[in-house]
Amino acid sequence: MAISTPERVWWKPVDREExxxxxxxxxxxxxxxxxxxxWHAVGKQNPSQETYRVTPQEYQKRANEFIQKYQVGTExxxxxxxxxxxxxxxIIARMWSWSPILKLKKGKSYRLHISSLxxxxxxxxxPINMNFMVLPGYDYVLTITPTQEGExxxxxxxxxxxGHHLMIGKIFVES
Amino acid sequence: MAEGKGGxxxxxxxxxxxxxxxxxxxxxxxxxxxxxxxxxxx
Amino acid sequence: MAVxxxxxxxxxxxxxxxxxxxxxxxxxxxxxxxxxLLVGGIVALLIALTRWPAVHLLPAVYYYRLLxxxxxxxxxxxxxxxxxxxxxxCCTALLNSRLAAPKLGWLAYFLMLIGAAIVAITILAGKxxxxxxxxxxxxxxxxxxxxxxxxxxxxxxxxxxxxASVVKAKNExxxxxxxxxxxxGVAIACIIAVLTLAHGAIIYIxxxxxxxxxxxxxDAAMYRIIFWGFGHSSxxxxxxxxxxxxxxxxTLTVGGKPLNQKVCRTxxxxxxxxxxxxxxxxxxxxPGPSAAWKVWNTSYAMYLAVLASLIHAFAVPATVEVxxxxxxxxxxxxxxxxxxxxxxxxxSSLAISILLFGVMGGIxxxxxxxxxxxxxxxNTLNIVGHFHGTVVxxxxxxxxxxxxxVIPLIFQREIISKGLAKLQPYIYGIGLVLLSGGMILAGMxxxxxxxxxxxxxxxxxxxSWDPTVxxxxxxxxxxxVIAVIGGAIFIYIAVGSLLWGKKTG
Numbered sequence: 001m002a003i004s005t006p007e008r009v010w011w012k013p014v015d016r017e018e019x020x021x022x023x024x025x026x027x028x029x030x031x032x033x034x035x036x037x038x039w040h041a042v043g044k045q046n047p048s049q050e051t052y053r054v055t056p057q058e059y060q061k062r063a064n065e066f067i068q069k070y071q072v073g074t075e076x077x078x079x080x081x082x083x084x085x086x087x088x089x090x091i092i093a094r095m096w097s098w099s100p101i102l103k104l105k106k107g108k109s110y111r112l113h114i115s116s117l118x119x120x121x122x123x124x125x126x127p128i129n130m131n132f133m134v135l136p137g138y139d140y141v142l143t144i145t146p147t148q149e150g151e152x153x154x155x156x157x158x159x160x161x162x163g164h165h166l167m168i169g170k171i172f173v174e175s
Numbered sequence: 176m177a178e179g180k181g182g183x184x185x186x187x188x189x190x191x192x193x194x195x196x197x198x199x200x201x202x203x204x205x206x207x208x209x210x211x212x213x214x215x216x217x
Numbered sequence: 218m219a220v221x222x223x224x225x226x227x228x229x230x231x232x233x234x235x236x237x238x239x240x241x242x243x244x245x246x247x248x249x250x251x252x253x254l255l256v257g258g259i260v261a262l263l264i265a266l267t268r269w270p271a272v273h274l275l276p277a278v279y280y281y282r283l284l285x286x287x288x289x290x291x292x293x294x295x296x297x298x299x300x301x302x303x304x305x306x307c308c309t310a311l312l313n314s315r316l317a318a319p320k321l322g323w324l325a326y327f328l329m330l331i332g333a334a335i336v337a338i339t340i341l342a343g344k345x346x347x348x349x350x351x352x353x354x355x356x357x358x359x360x361x362x363x364x365x366x367x368x369x370x371x372x373x374x375x376x377x378x379x380x381a382s383v384v385k386a387k388n389e390x391x392x393x394x395x396x397x398x399x400x401x402g403v404a405i406a407c408i409i410a411v412l413t414l415a416h417g418a419i420i421y422i423x424x425x426x427x428x429x430x431x432x433x434x435x436d437a438a439m440y441r442i443i444f445w446g447f448g449h450s451s452x453x454x455x456x457x458x459x460x461x462x463x464x465x466x467x468t469l470t471v472g473g474k475p476l477n478q479k480v481c482r483t484x485x486x487x488x489x490x491x492x493x494x495x496x497x498x499x500x501x502x503x504p505g506p507s508a509a510w511k512v513w514n515t516s517y518a519m520y521l522a523v524l525a526s527l528i529h530a531f532a533v534p535a536t537v538e539v540x541x542x543x544x545x546x547x548x549x550x551x552x553x554x555x556x557x558x559x560x561x562x563x564x565s566s567l568a569i570s571i572l573l574f575g576v577m578g579g580i581x582x583x584x585x586x587x588x589x590x591x592x593x594x595x596n597t598l599n600i601v602g603h604f605h606g607t608v609v610x611x612x613x614x615x616x617x618x619x620x621x622x623v624i625p626l627i628f629q630r631e632i633i634s635k636g637l638a639k640l641q642p643y644i645y646g647i648g649l650v651l652l653s654g655g656m657i658l659a660g661m662x663x664x665x666x667x668x669x670x671x672x673x674x675x676x677x678x679x680x681s682w683d684p685t686v687x688x689x690x691x692x693x694x695x696x697x698v699i700a701v702i703g704g705a706i707f708i709y710i711a712v713g714s715l716l717w718g719k720k721t722g
Binding site for chain 3: 001003010011032035046078120130139161162168
Binding site: 015016017020021024025028032035039043044045046047048109125128129130142143144145146147148 | 207211
């Protein structure tokens with residue numbers, strides 16, 4: 001019984017069936033581990049390891065310089081920016097907006113910086129469903145390569161106050 | 176002690192566990208396939 | 218021995234010796250747990266109906282406020298009050314012993330109650346719209362953190378009483394040899410609880426001081442790492458407690474006897490040793506830690522905590538199968554399953570808990586906790602689907618199943634409405650399958666958690682989603698309603714049995 005003290009010696013050999021199951025389970029657990037380094041070696045989607053400390057003021061300054069340099073227009077009050085492939089590109093997260101709107105080229109890679117000027121935010125790109133955390137004080141650099149053209153929406157998926165559901169941004173990918 | 180299949184005490188549970196594991200494996204690798212479809216990021 | 222035998226009664230069904238002062242504490246903690254389940258359940262209905270776009274019930278501010286309350290009422294108050302009751306049971310009745318210091322038990326109870334009440338009132342007053350996680354620099358009123366700290370101190374006293382009572386029982390010789398398996402599992406849950414509460418102290422005390430203005434700055438990334446040492450480890454207390462209750466129910470319902478104590482106990486020890494795994498996987502897509510740190514700390518190369526769950530998930534049903542085969546249901550592979558006591562709500566709860574915990578909670582948990590796969594899961598509704606699979610369909614269902622035995626054994630009342638009680642686990646289970654299933658499906662399309670309006674109707678860029686999403690969110694809403702009905706039936710039966718159930722013994 002599970003509710004009474006066990007017999008004096010309970011350290012007994014495991015029977016065949018349970019041993020077999022434990023072996024199978026252990027092999028599966030090892031595969032679960034192995035997939036992560038494997039994907040780092042051959043996969044194209046890995047969380048970035050590149051992070052720098054940055055103050056919100058400094059980050060805002062860099063991002064504003066970036067916007068001024070490459071701005072090509074405005075859409076519904078948000079600057080639209082078309083940076084050259086391979087360059088450092090910036091997105092500012094704040095209560096409650098993403099800025100600027102990015103125009104990117106399909107198949108080209110960019111060094112995307114994300115950081116927050118105030119609270120924690122969640123960088124979530126729809127419809128591809130790609131999610132990263134955006135923290136104040138940290139400049140997170142994701143090297144991204146858009147693989148399909150189209151219009152993408154950035155939403156915030158970390159609760160950031162009562163206007164959380166108003167936080168929306170855009171990325172346009174052209175060929 | 177009741178005799179199970181192949182000397183197993185709980186053959187039914189074993190079959191259920193294997194079915195569970197197969198489902199687990201399929202869904203797990205399906206998730207990798209979906210991941211491979213998104214933008215490259217590193 | 219100084220203890221008067223008058224302090225004890227013998228349970229007429231199980232023959233267990235019950236320490237009356239412990240029994241009173243078990244009762245009050247269990248009843249308080251159910252009160253919070255009621256509060257959390259009413260709130261659950263309102264927020265589920267808000268996430269169902271066809272209904273979209275609450276205004277934004279109340280959605281976020283009540284979502285915060287739902288997390289606290291369910292994940293903290295309901296679960297931990299019930300666990301404290303279970304912990305007292307396992308260190309007294311199962312060891313034929315007494316609670317080491319019942320007065321401390323009452324101190325623990327009132328600290329937890331006052332703490333939970335302060336937190337709930339602060340949230341309802343609109344002073345803590347910060348979600349369960351209260352990620353800095355989002356700031357709540359100092360009362361919020363103070364209430365959480367009081368609750369945690371109370372829980373820690375309750376946990377300490379468990380250890381003290383086990384030592385006392387051993388010294389007084391009320392049991393010999395090793396602890397019963399169920400008490401052993403609960404001991405592991407208590408060890409994890411101490412680690413968890415230590416993380417809680419490390420993060421909530423500075424955050425409390427910060428909210429008072431005594432500390433200037435709390436680093437957002439550091440907060441997340443330590444918070445999850447508390448936030449997810451506390452879920453591991455639930456897992457260890459739930460699995461102990463699986464073994465307990467396998468004995469109470471079909472007279473099961475664990476196949477191999479060595480295997481079961483080793484698997485429990487794996488939980489205690491490798492549970493930090495669960496904490497690191499919350500920061501897989503955070504800036505800061507390296508990939509090596511993330512991969513190592515979420516797996517230790519072989520996912521030993523997952524392995525432990527796979528072992529239990531085999532051992533518990535195997536225990537049931539062997540017990541039923543002994544009763545003569547030996548035909549083919551599955552006669553035992555067909556002839557199992559499906560009309561006993563304790564047994565059906567056990568079966569539903571094992572199945573849904575494994576299939577809905579376990580599989581999604583491993584996937585979401587894999588470094589790269591987390592990119593497609595982080596902060597989507599998929600995560601919420603996962604933990605409603607584990608902590609609701611797993612832990613809460615197991616606790617409900619146990620309640621059907623606790624009422625006659627501890628409260629000495631017959632269960633009322635037996636026919637309804639038979640159906641309750643199925644209604645609740647179906648509701649949870651739809652609820653969690655809807656969340657998981659919606660999350661696969663990127664629908665965010667904790668979000669009042671995914672159509673962004675009030676912004677310059679209104680958004681439309683894949684049609685599957687509205688189907689998935691419909692499932693969520695419908696499942697939420699059914700689950701709340703199932704939960705309400707449970708509360709009606711539990712409370713009704715206490716009030717009007719026929720006295721036994």
